[in-house]
Amino acid sequence: MTESQDRFSAEKVARLARLDLSADDLKQLQGELDRILDFVNEINELDLSQVEPFFGAVDSINPIREDQVQPGLTREQALANAPDSDGEFYRVPPVFGN
Amino acid sequence: MKLNLDELINLDVRGLLKLQEQGIASAVEIVGSFHKQIEQENDSLNAILATDFDSAIQQARQVDENRAAGKAVGSLAGIPVVVKDCICTQGITSTAGSKILERFVPPYDATVVERLKASGAVILAKSHMDEFAMGGSNENPHFGAVHNPWNHDCVSGGSSGGSAVAVVARMSPLALGSDTGGSIRQPAAFCGITGLKPTYGRVSRFGLIAFASSLDQIGPMARSAVDVARLANVISGPDKRDSTSANRAAADFSAELETSLAGKRIGICTDHLGKGVAAQVVDAVNQAVAVFESLGAEIVETGLPHTKYAVAAYYLIAPCEASSNLARYDGVRYTTRVDAADLGHMYGRTRAQCFGAEVKRRIMLGTFALSSGYYDQFYLQASKVRRLIKQDYDKALERVDLILGPTTPTAAFRIGELIDDPLSMYLADVFTVSANLAGIPAISFPGGFTDGGLPIGLQLQARSFEESLLLNAAHQFQLQTDWHQRRPA
Numbered sequence: 001m002t003e004s005q006d007r008f009s010a011e012k013v014a015r016l017a018r019l020d021l022s023a024d025d026l027k028q029l030q031g032e033l034d035r036i037l038d039f040v041n042e043i044n045e046l047d048l049s050q051v052e053p054f055f056g057a058v059d060s061i062n063p064i065r066e067d068q069v070q071p072g073l074t075r076e077q078a079l080a081n082a083p084d085s086d087g088e089f090y091r092v093p094p095v096f097g098n
Numbered sequence: 099m100k101l102n103l104d105e106l107i108n109l110d111v112r113g114l115l116k117l118q119e120q121g122i123a124s125a126v127e128i129v130g131s132f133h134k135q136i137e138q139e140n141d142s143l144n145a146i147l148a149t150d151f152d153s154a155i156q157q158a159r160q161v162d163e164n165r166a167a168g169k170a171v172g173s174l175a176g177i178p179v180v181v182k183d184c185i186c187t188q189g190i191t192s193t194a195g196s197k198i199l200e201r202f203v204p205p206y207d208a209t210v211v212e213r214l215k216a217s218g219a220v221i222l223a224k225s226h227m228d229e230f231a232m233g234g235s236n237e238n239p240h241f242g243a244v245h246n247p248w249n250h251d252c253v254s255g256g257s258s259g260g261s262a263v264a265v266v267a268r269m270s271p272l273a274l275g276s277d278t279g280g281s282i283r284q285p286a287a288f289c290g291i292t293g294l295k296p297t298y299g300r301v302s303r304f305g306l307i308a309f310a311s312s313l314d315q316i317g318p319m320a321r322s323a324v325d326v327a328r329l330a331n332v333i334s335g336p337d338k339r340d341s342t343s344a345n346r347a348a349a350d351f352s353a354e355l356e357t358s359l360a361g362k363r364i365g366i367c368t369d370h371l372g373k374g375v376a377a378q379v380v381d382a383v384n385q386a387v388a389v390f391e392s393l394g395a396e397i398v399e400t401g402l403p404h405t406k407y408a409v410a411a412y413y414l415i416a417p418c419e420a421s422s423n424l425a426r427y428d429g430v431r432y433t434t435r436v437d438a439a440d441l442g443h444m445y446g447r448t449r450a451q452c453f454g455a456e457v458k459r460r461i462m463l464g465t466f467a468l469s470s471g472y473y474d475q476f477y478l479q480a481s482k483v484r485r486l487i488k489q490d491y492d493k494a495l496e497r498v499d500l501i502l503g504p505t506t507p508t509a510a511f512r513i514g515e516l517i518d519d520p521l522s523m524y525l526a527d528v529f530t531v532s533a534n535l536a537g538i539p540a541i542s543f544p545g546g547f548t549d550g551g552l553p554i555g556l557q558l559q560a561r562s563f564e565e566s567l568l569l570n571a572a573h574q575f576q577l578q579t580d581w582h583q584r585r586p587a
Contacts, residue, residue: 008466017421017465018428019458020446032520033462039521040410040467043483044475053481054488056312057298057537057562059345065338077205083435090430097440 008037106131107268108585111177111325114271118165118176125158125165125176129220132178136223136269143245145254145263147183149223150190154178157220164218174332175218180270182261183224184231185316186305187211194307195227195257197240198452201433208305209340210274210316210333217332222270225260229454230424231276231309233257234284234526237517239454245513246288247586248552252510255285261319262289266586272329273319278309279412280505280530282317283542287505287555290544292326292572292582293319297562298537299344302337310419311342313412313534321582323543323572327351330565346563354566355573360394362571364558365498367402370529376508382546382554383504389578390502390571398498402490405532407483412531413524414467414480421464424457459520488536495538495561500571503529505542505555533559541568544581553581 010030014021021029075088084091106114106123117123123131133151140146161176181187184194186204188211193199211221226244228236236244236259244259246252247267254263258275262285265273275282277295286293294317301316308314318329334348366387371380387397429435429448436447453461467476494501506526516523533540538559545556556575560568576582 007472010462013462013466013469016469017461018425018442018445018449019453019461020443020450021458025450025458029459029462032459033466035521036413036459036463036524037466039524040414040476040480043407043410043414043479046407046483046486048479048482048486051482051485053478054485055481056342058342059299060341063341073205080205081202081433082431083429083433092430093438093441093444095441 008033103131103134107135109271110322111174111271111328114177115175125161125220126155128176129154129158129178129222132222132270135267139267139269142250143247143263143267144242145226145244145260145267145269146180146223147193147226147241147260148191153189154220154222157215161218161220172216172218174214174328177219177272178222178270179214179219179329180223180225180261180264180273181211181221182227182258182273182275184227184276184307185210185274186307187221187224190221190224192224192307194231195229195238195241196453196457198427198434198448199432200240204305206305209302209337211305213332219272219332223264225258225264225273227260228257229457230307230420231257231278231281232420232456232460234280234523235516236260236285237513243513246510246552248290249510249550251512252552253288253513255288255510257281258293258319259285262286262291262293265289265291265319265321268585271320272325274316274333275319276306276314276316277534278313279416279534280527282319283505283530283540283555283557284527286319286542288510288553290553290581290584291319291321292323292541292543293317294326294330294541294565294568295533295539296330296334296565297344297539299342300334300348300539300563300565302340302343304337304339308423310416311423312419313416323541323569323576324352324355327355327569330569344563349566351566351569354570357570358394359390359571359574362395362500363398363498364390364395365398365400365494365501367400367501367503369401370405370503374507375504378546378548379504379508379554382556383502386502386545386556386575389575393574393578400494400498400501402494402532404483404486404490405528408487408532408535409524409528411480411483411487412527412535413463414476415484415535417460417464418468418477419464421461421468424461427453456520484535487532491532491536491538491559499560499567501559503557505529505557509548509550509552509554529557538562539565539568541572543572543575546581
């Protein structure tokens with residue numbers, strides 16, 4: 001793998017992360033993240049080939065429950081925080097624009 | 099035998115319960131008093147984001163009515179609690195400190211809030227925090243900085259800064275915070291109070307607005323270990339609605355408080371007390387060692403060799419998990435939206451304009467570190483380092499029962515000092531992130547003051563599910579010292 005400076009592209013990552021950033025913001029973030037990536041990259045000093053990853057301690061994996069309907073939110077409650085709604089669905093702009 | 103406002107708000111939970119039991123003050127009067135303190139102090143401290151006084155008085159009235167009718171009242175009857183704003187409270191805005199949720203009103207209570215209400219506690223206010231719990235200074239870009247009551251020019255610490263300030267400024271005897279990399283313990287240290295990060299899985303995360311799902315824990319904050327234990331008792335325990343909650347009944351955390359520490363082995367990592375740690379912080383640790391020795395504990399030299407990689411591992415794992423958890427904030431469902439002609443730009447503009455700088459930094463970092471071609475080198479590697487850190491603790495905690503050290507390398511820094519230097523801010527987390535990575539419990543409690551009058555926090559760490567031992571040790575320390583009783587002017 002090449003040096004981190006060659007790899008991290010703020011512009012590409014902003015697109016992946018759905019962040020519409022200005023050119024100035026992208027420049028700022030490019031610099032900050034290059035520095036942060038240099039720092040976090042120090043973990044690659046270690047030889048971890050024989051180490052199993054640890055993703056956090058949980059007692060059970062994918063616990064399931066009986067498939068029985070439980071009371072939940074009403075539609076009104078669920079849509080109460082909608083930025084825009086027709087009373088039935090969340091309403092959003094069209095995918096390809098007007 | 100009436101108390102004035104000042105005396106009342108200085109009482110601990112036991113004192114406030116007794117006032118009610120003896121008929122000296124009602125729950126309504128108690129809640130009214132703390133509400134008044136919020137009104138008097140919040141303008142200068144900015145610890146509280148929202149209150150719903152009508153609802154609080156209603157809860158208090160219910161407690162008074164139950165008591166008058168001879169019905170059972172809960173263990174925290176009439177006791178106000180301030181709740182960090184990333185914890186959902188039905189009918190009260192829960193913003194997670196972000197513009198993107200500034201008008202979000204949850205339709206349900208978090209499990210911990212349900213449990214508090216069932217215990218008779220009164221939800222008094224929602225406290226300020228770093229945006230989405232990402233930060234160590236509570237210098238929030240949308241809602242302003244929280245000020246440290248010991249020195250208003252200094253940070254409160256974060257991300258549970260509002261909760262820590264509310265407790266030390268006597269706005270509430272109890273508060274809930276959340277801790278992902280130190281966000282309960284660090285503000286507790288900076289503000290001179292006691293804060294516990296429980297074992298991962300000990301407290302339900304249902305209703306906690308998620309930052310990093312394998313690291314987040316809600317935890318209790320109060321002035322003393324005794325009161326932290328009372329609050330821990332109410333909020334802990336398994337919850338079917340959180341599949342990561344541990345399948346083990348909560349202990350009574352108050353039961354072991356008075357146990358002698360004679361024979362307990364306390365580990366010190368001497369190489370944690372070197373360069374970068376303020377001299378007065380080192381002094382406080384050494385003084386604490388003397389106190390614990392006088393209580394019969396045995397001090398043992400110990401080591402956590404991979405600490406130097408902990409911050410790097412944390413600042414990969416947490417942003418990766420955050421990038422996934424924050425993907426849902428896209429302008430579709432949660433009140434805030436920046437309009438656009440097409441869906442993609444609506445997502446992009448809402449997120450770019452309504453997330454602050456630190457949140458965007460971490461989303462970018464996490465998105466990159468999980469992306470195709472980089473996942474192995476960054477996220478997977480960091481997760482392997484996480485295994486080594488866990489193993490460090492497993493080994494150390496075979497030889498000792500507790501690990502003692504400073505919570506932070508320095509006392510509170512000045513507002514504005516580190517906000518433009520994210521890396522320096524991250525490095526200040528060196529002593530707190532490892533407990534989250536390993537999942538073990540840790541407590542911060544007051545251990546002294548700097549010459550400048552700023553609190554110094556000490557940290558104890560223990561094996562998984564041994565919160566009782568942490569509280570026991572902190573309480574025994576607090577019987578010998580009075581740092582935790584001091585009050586800012």
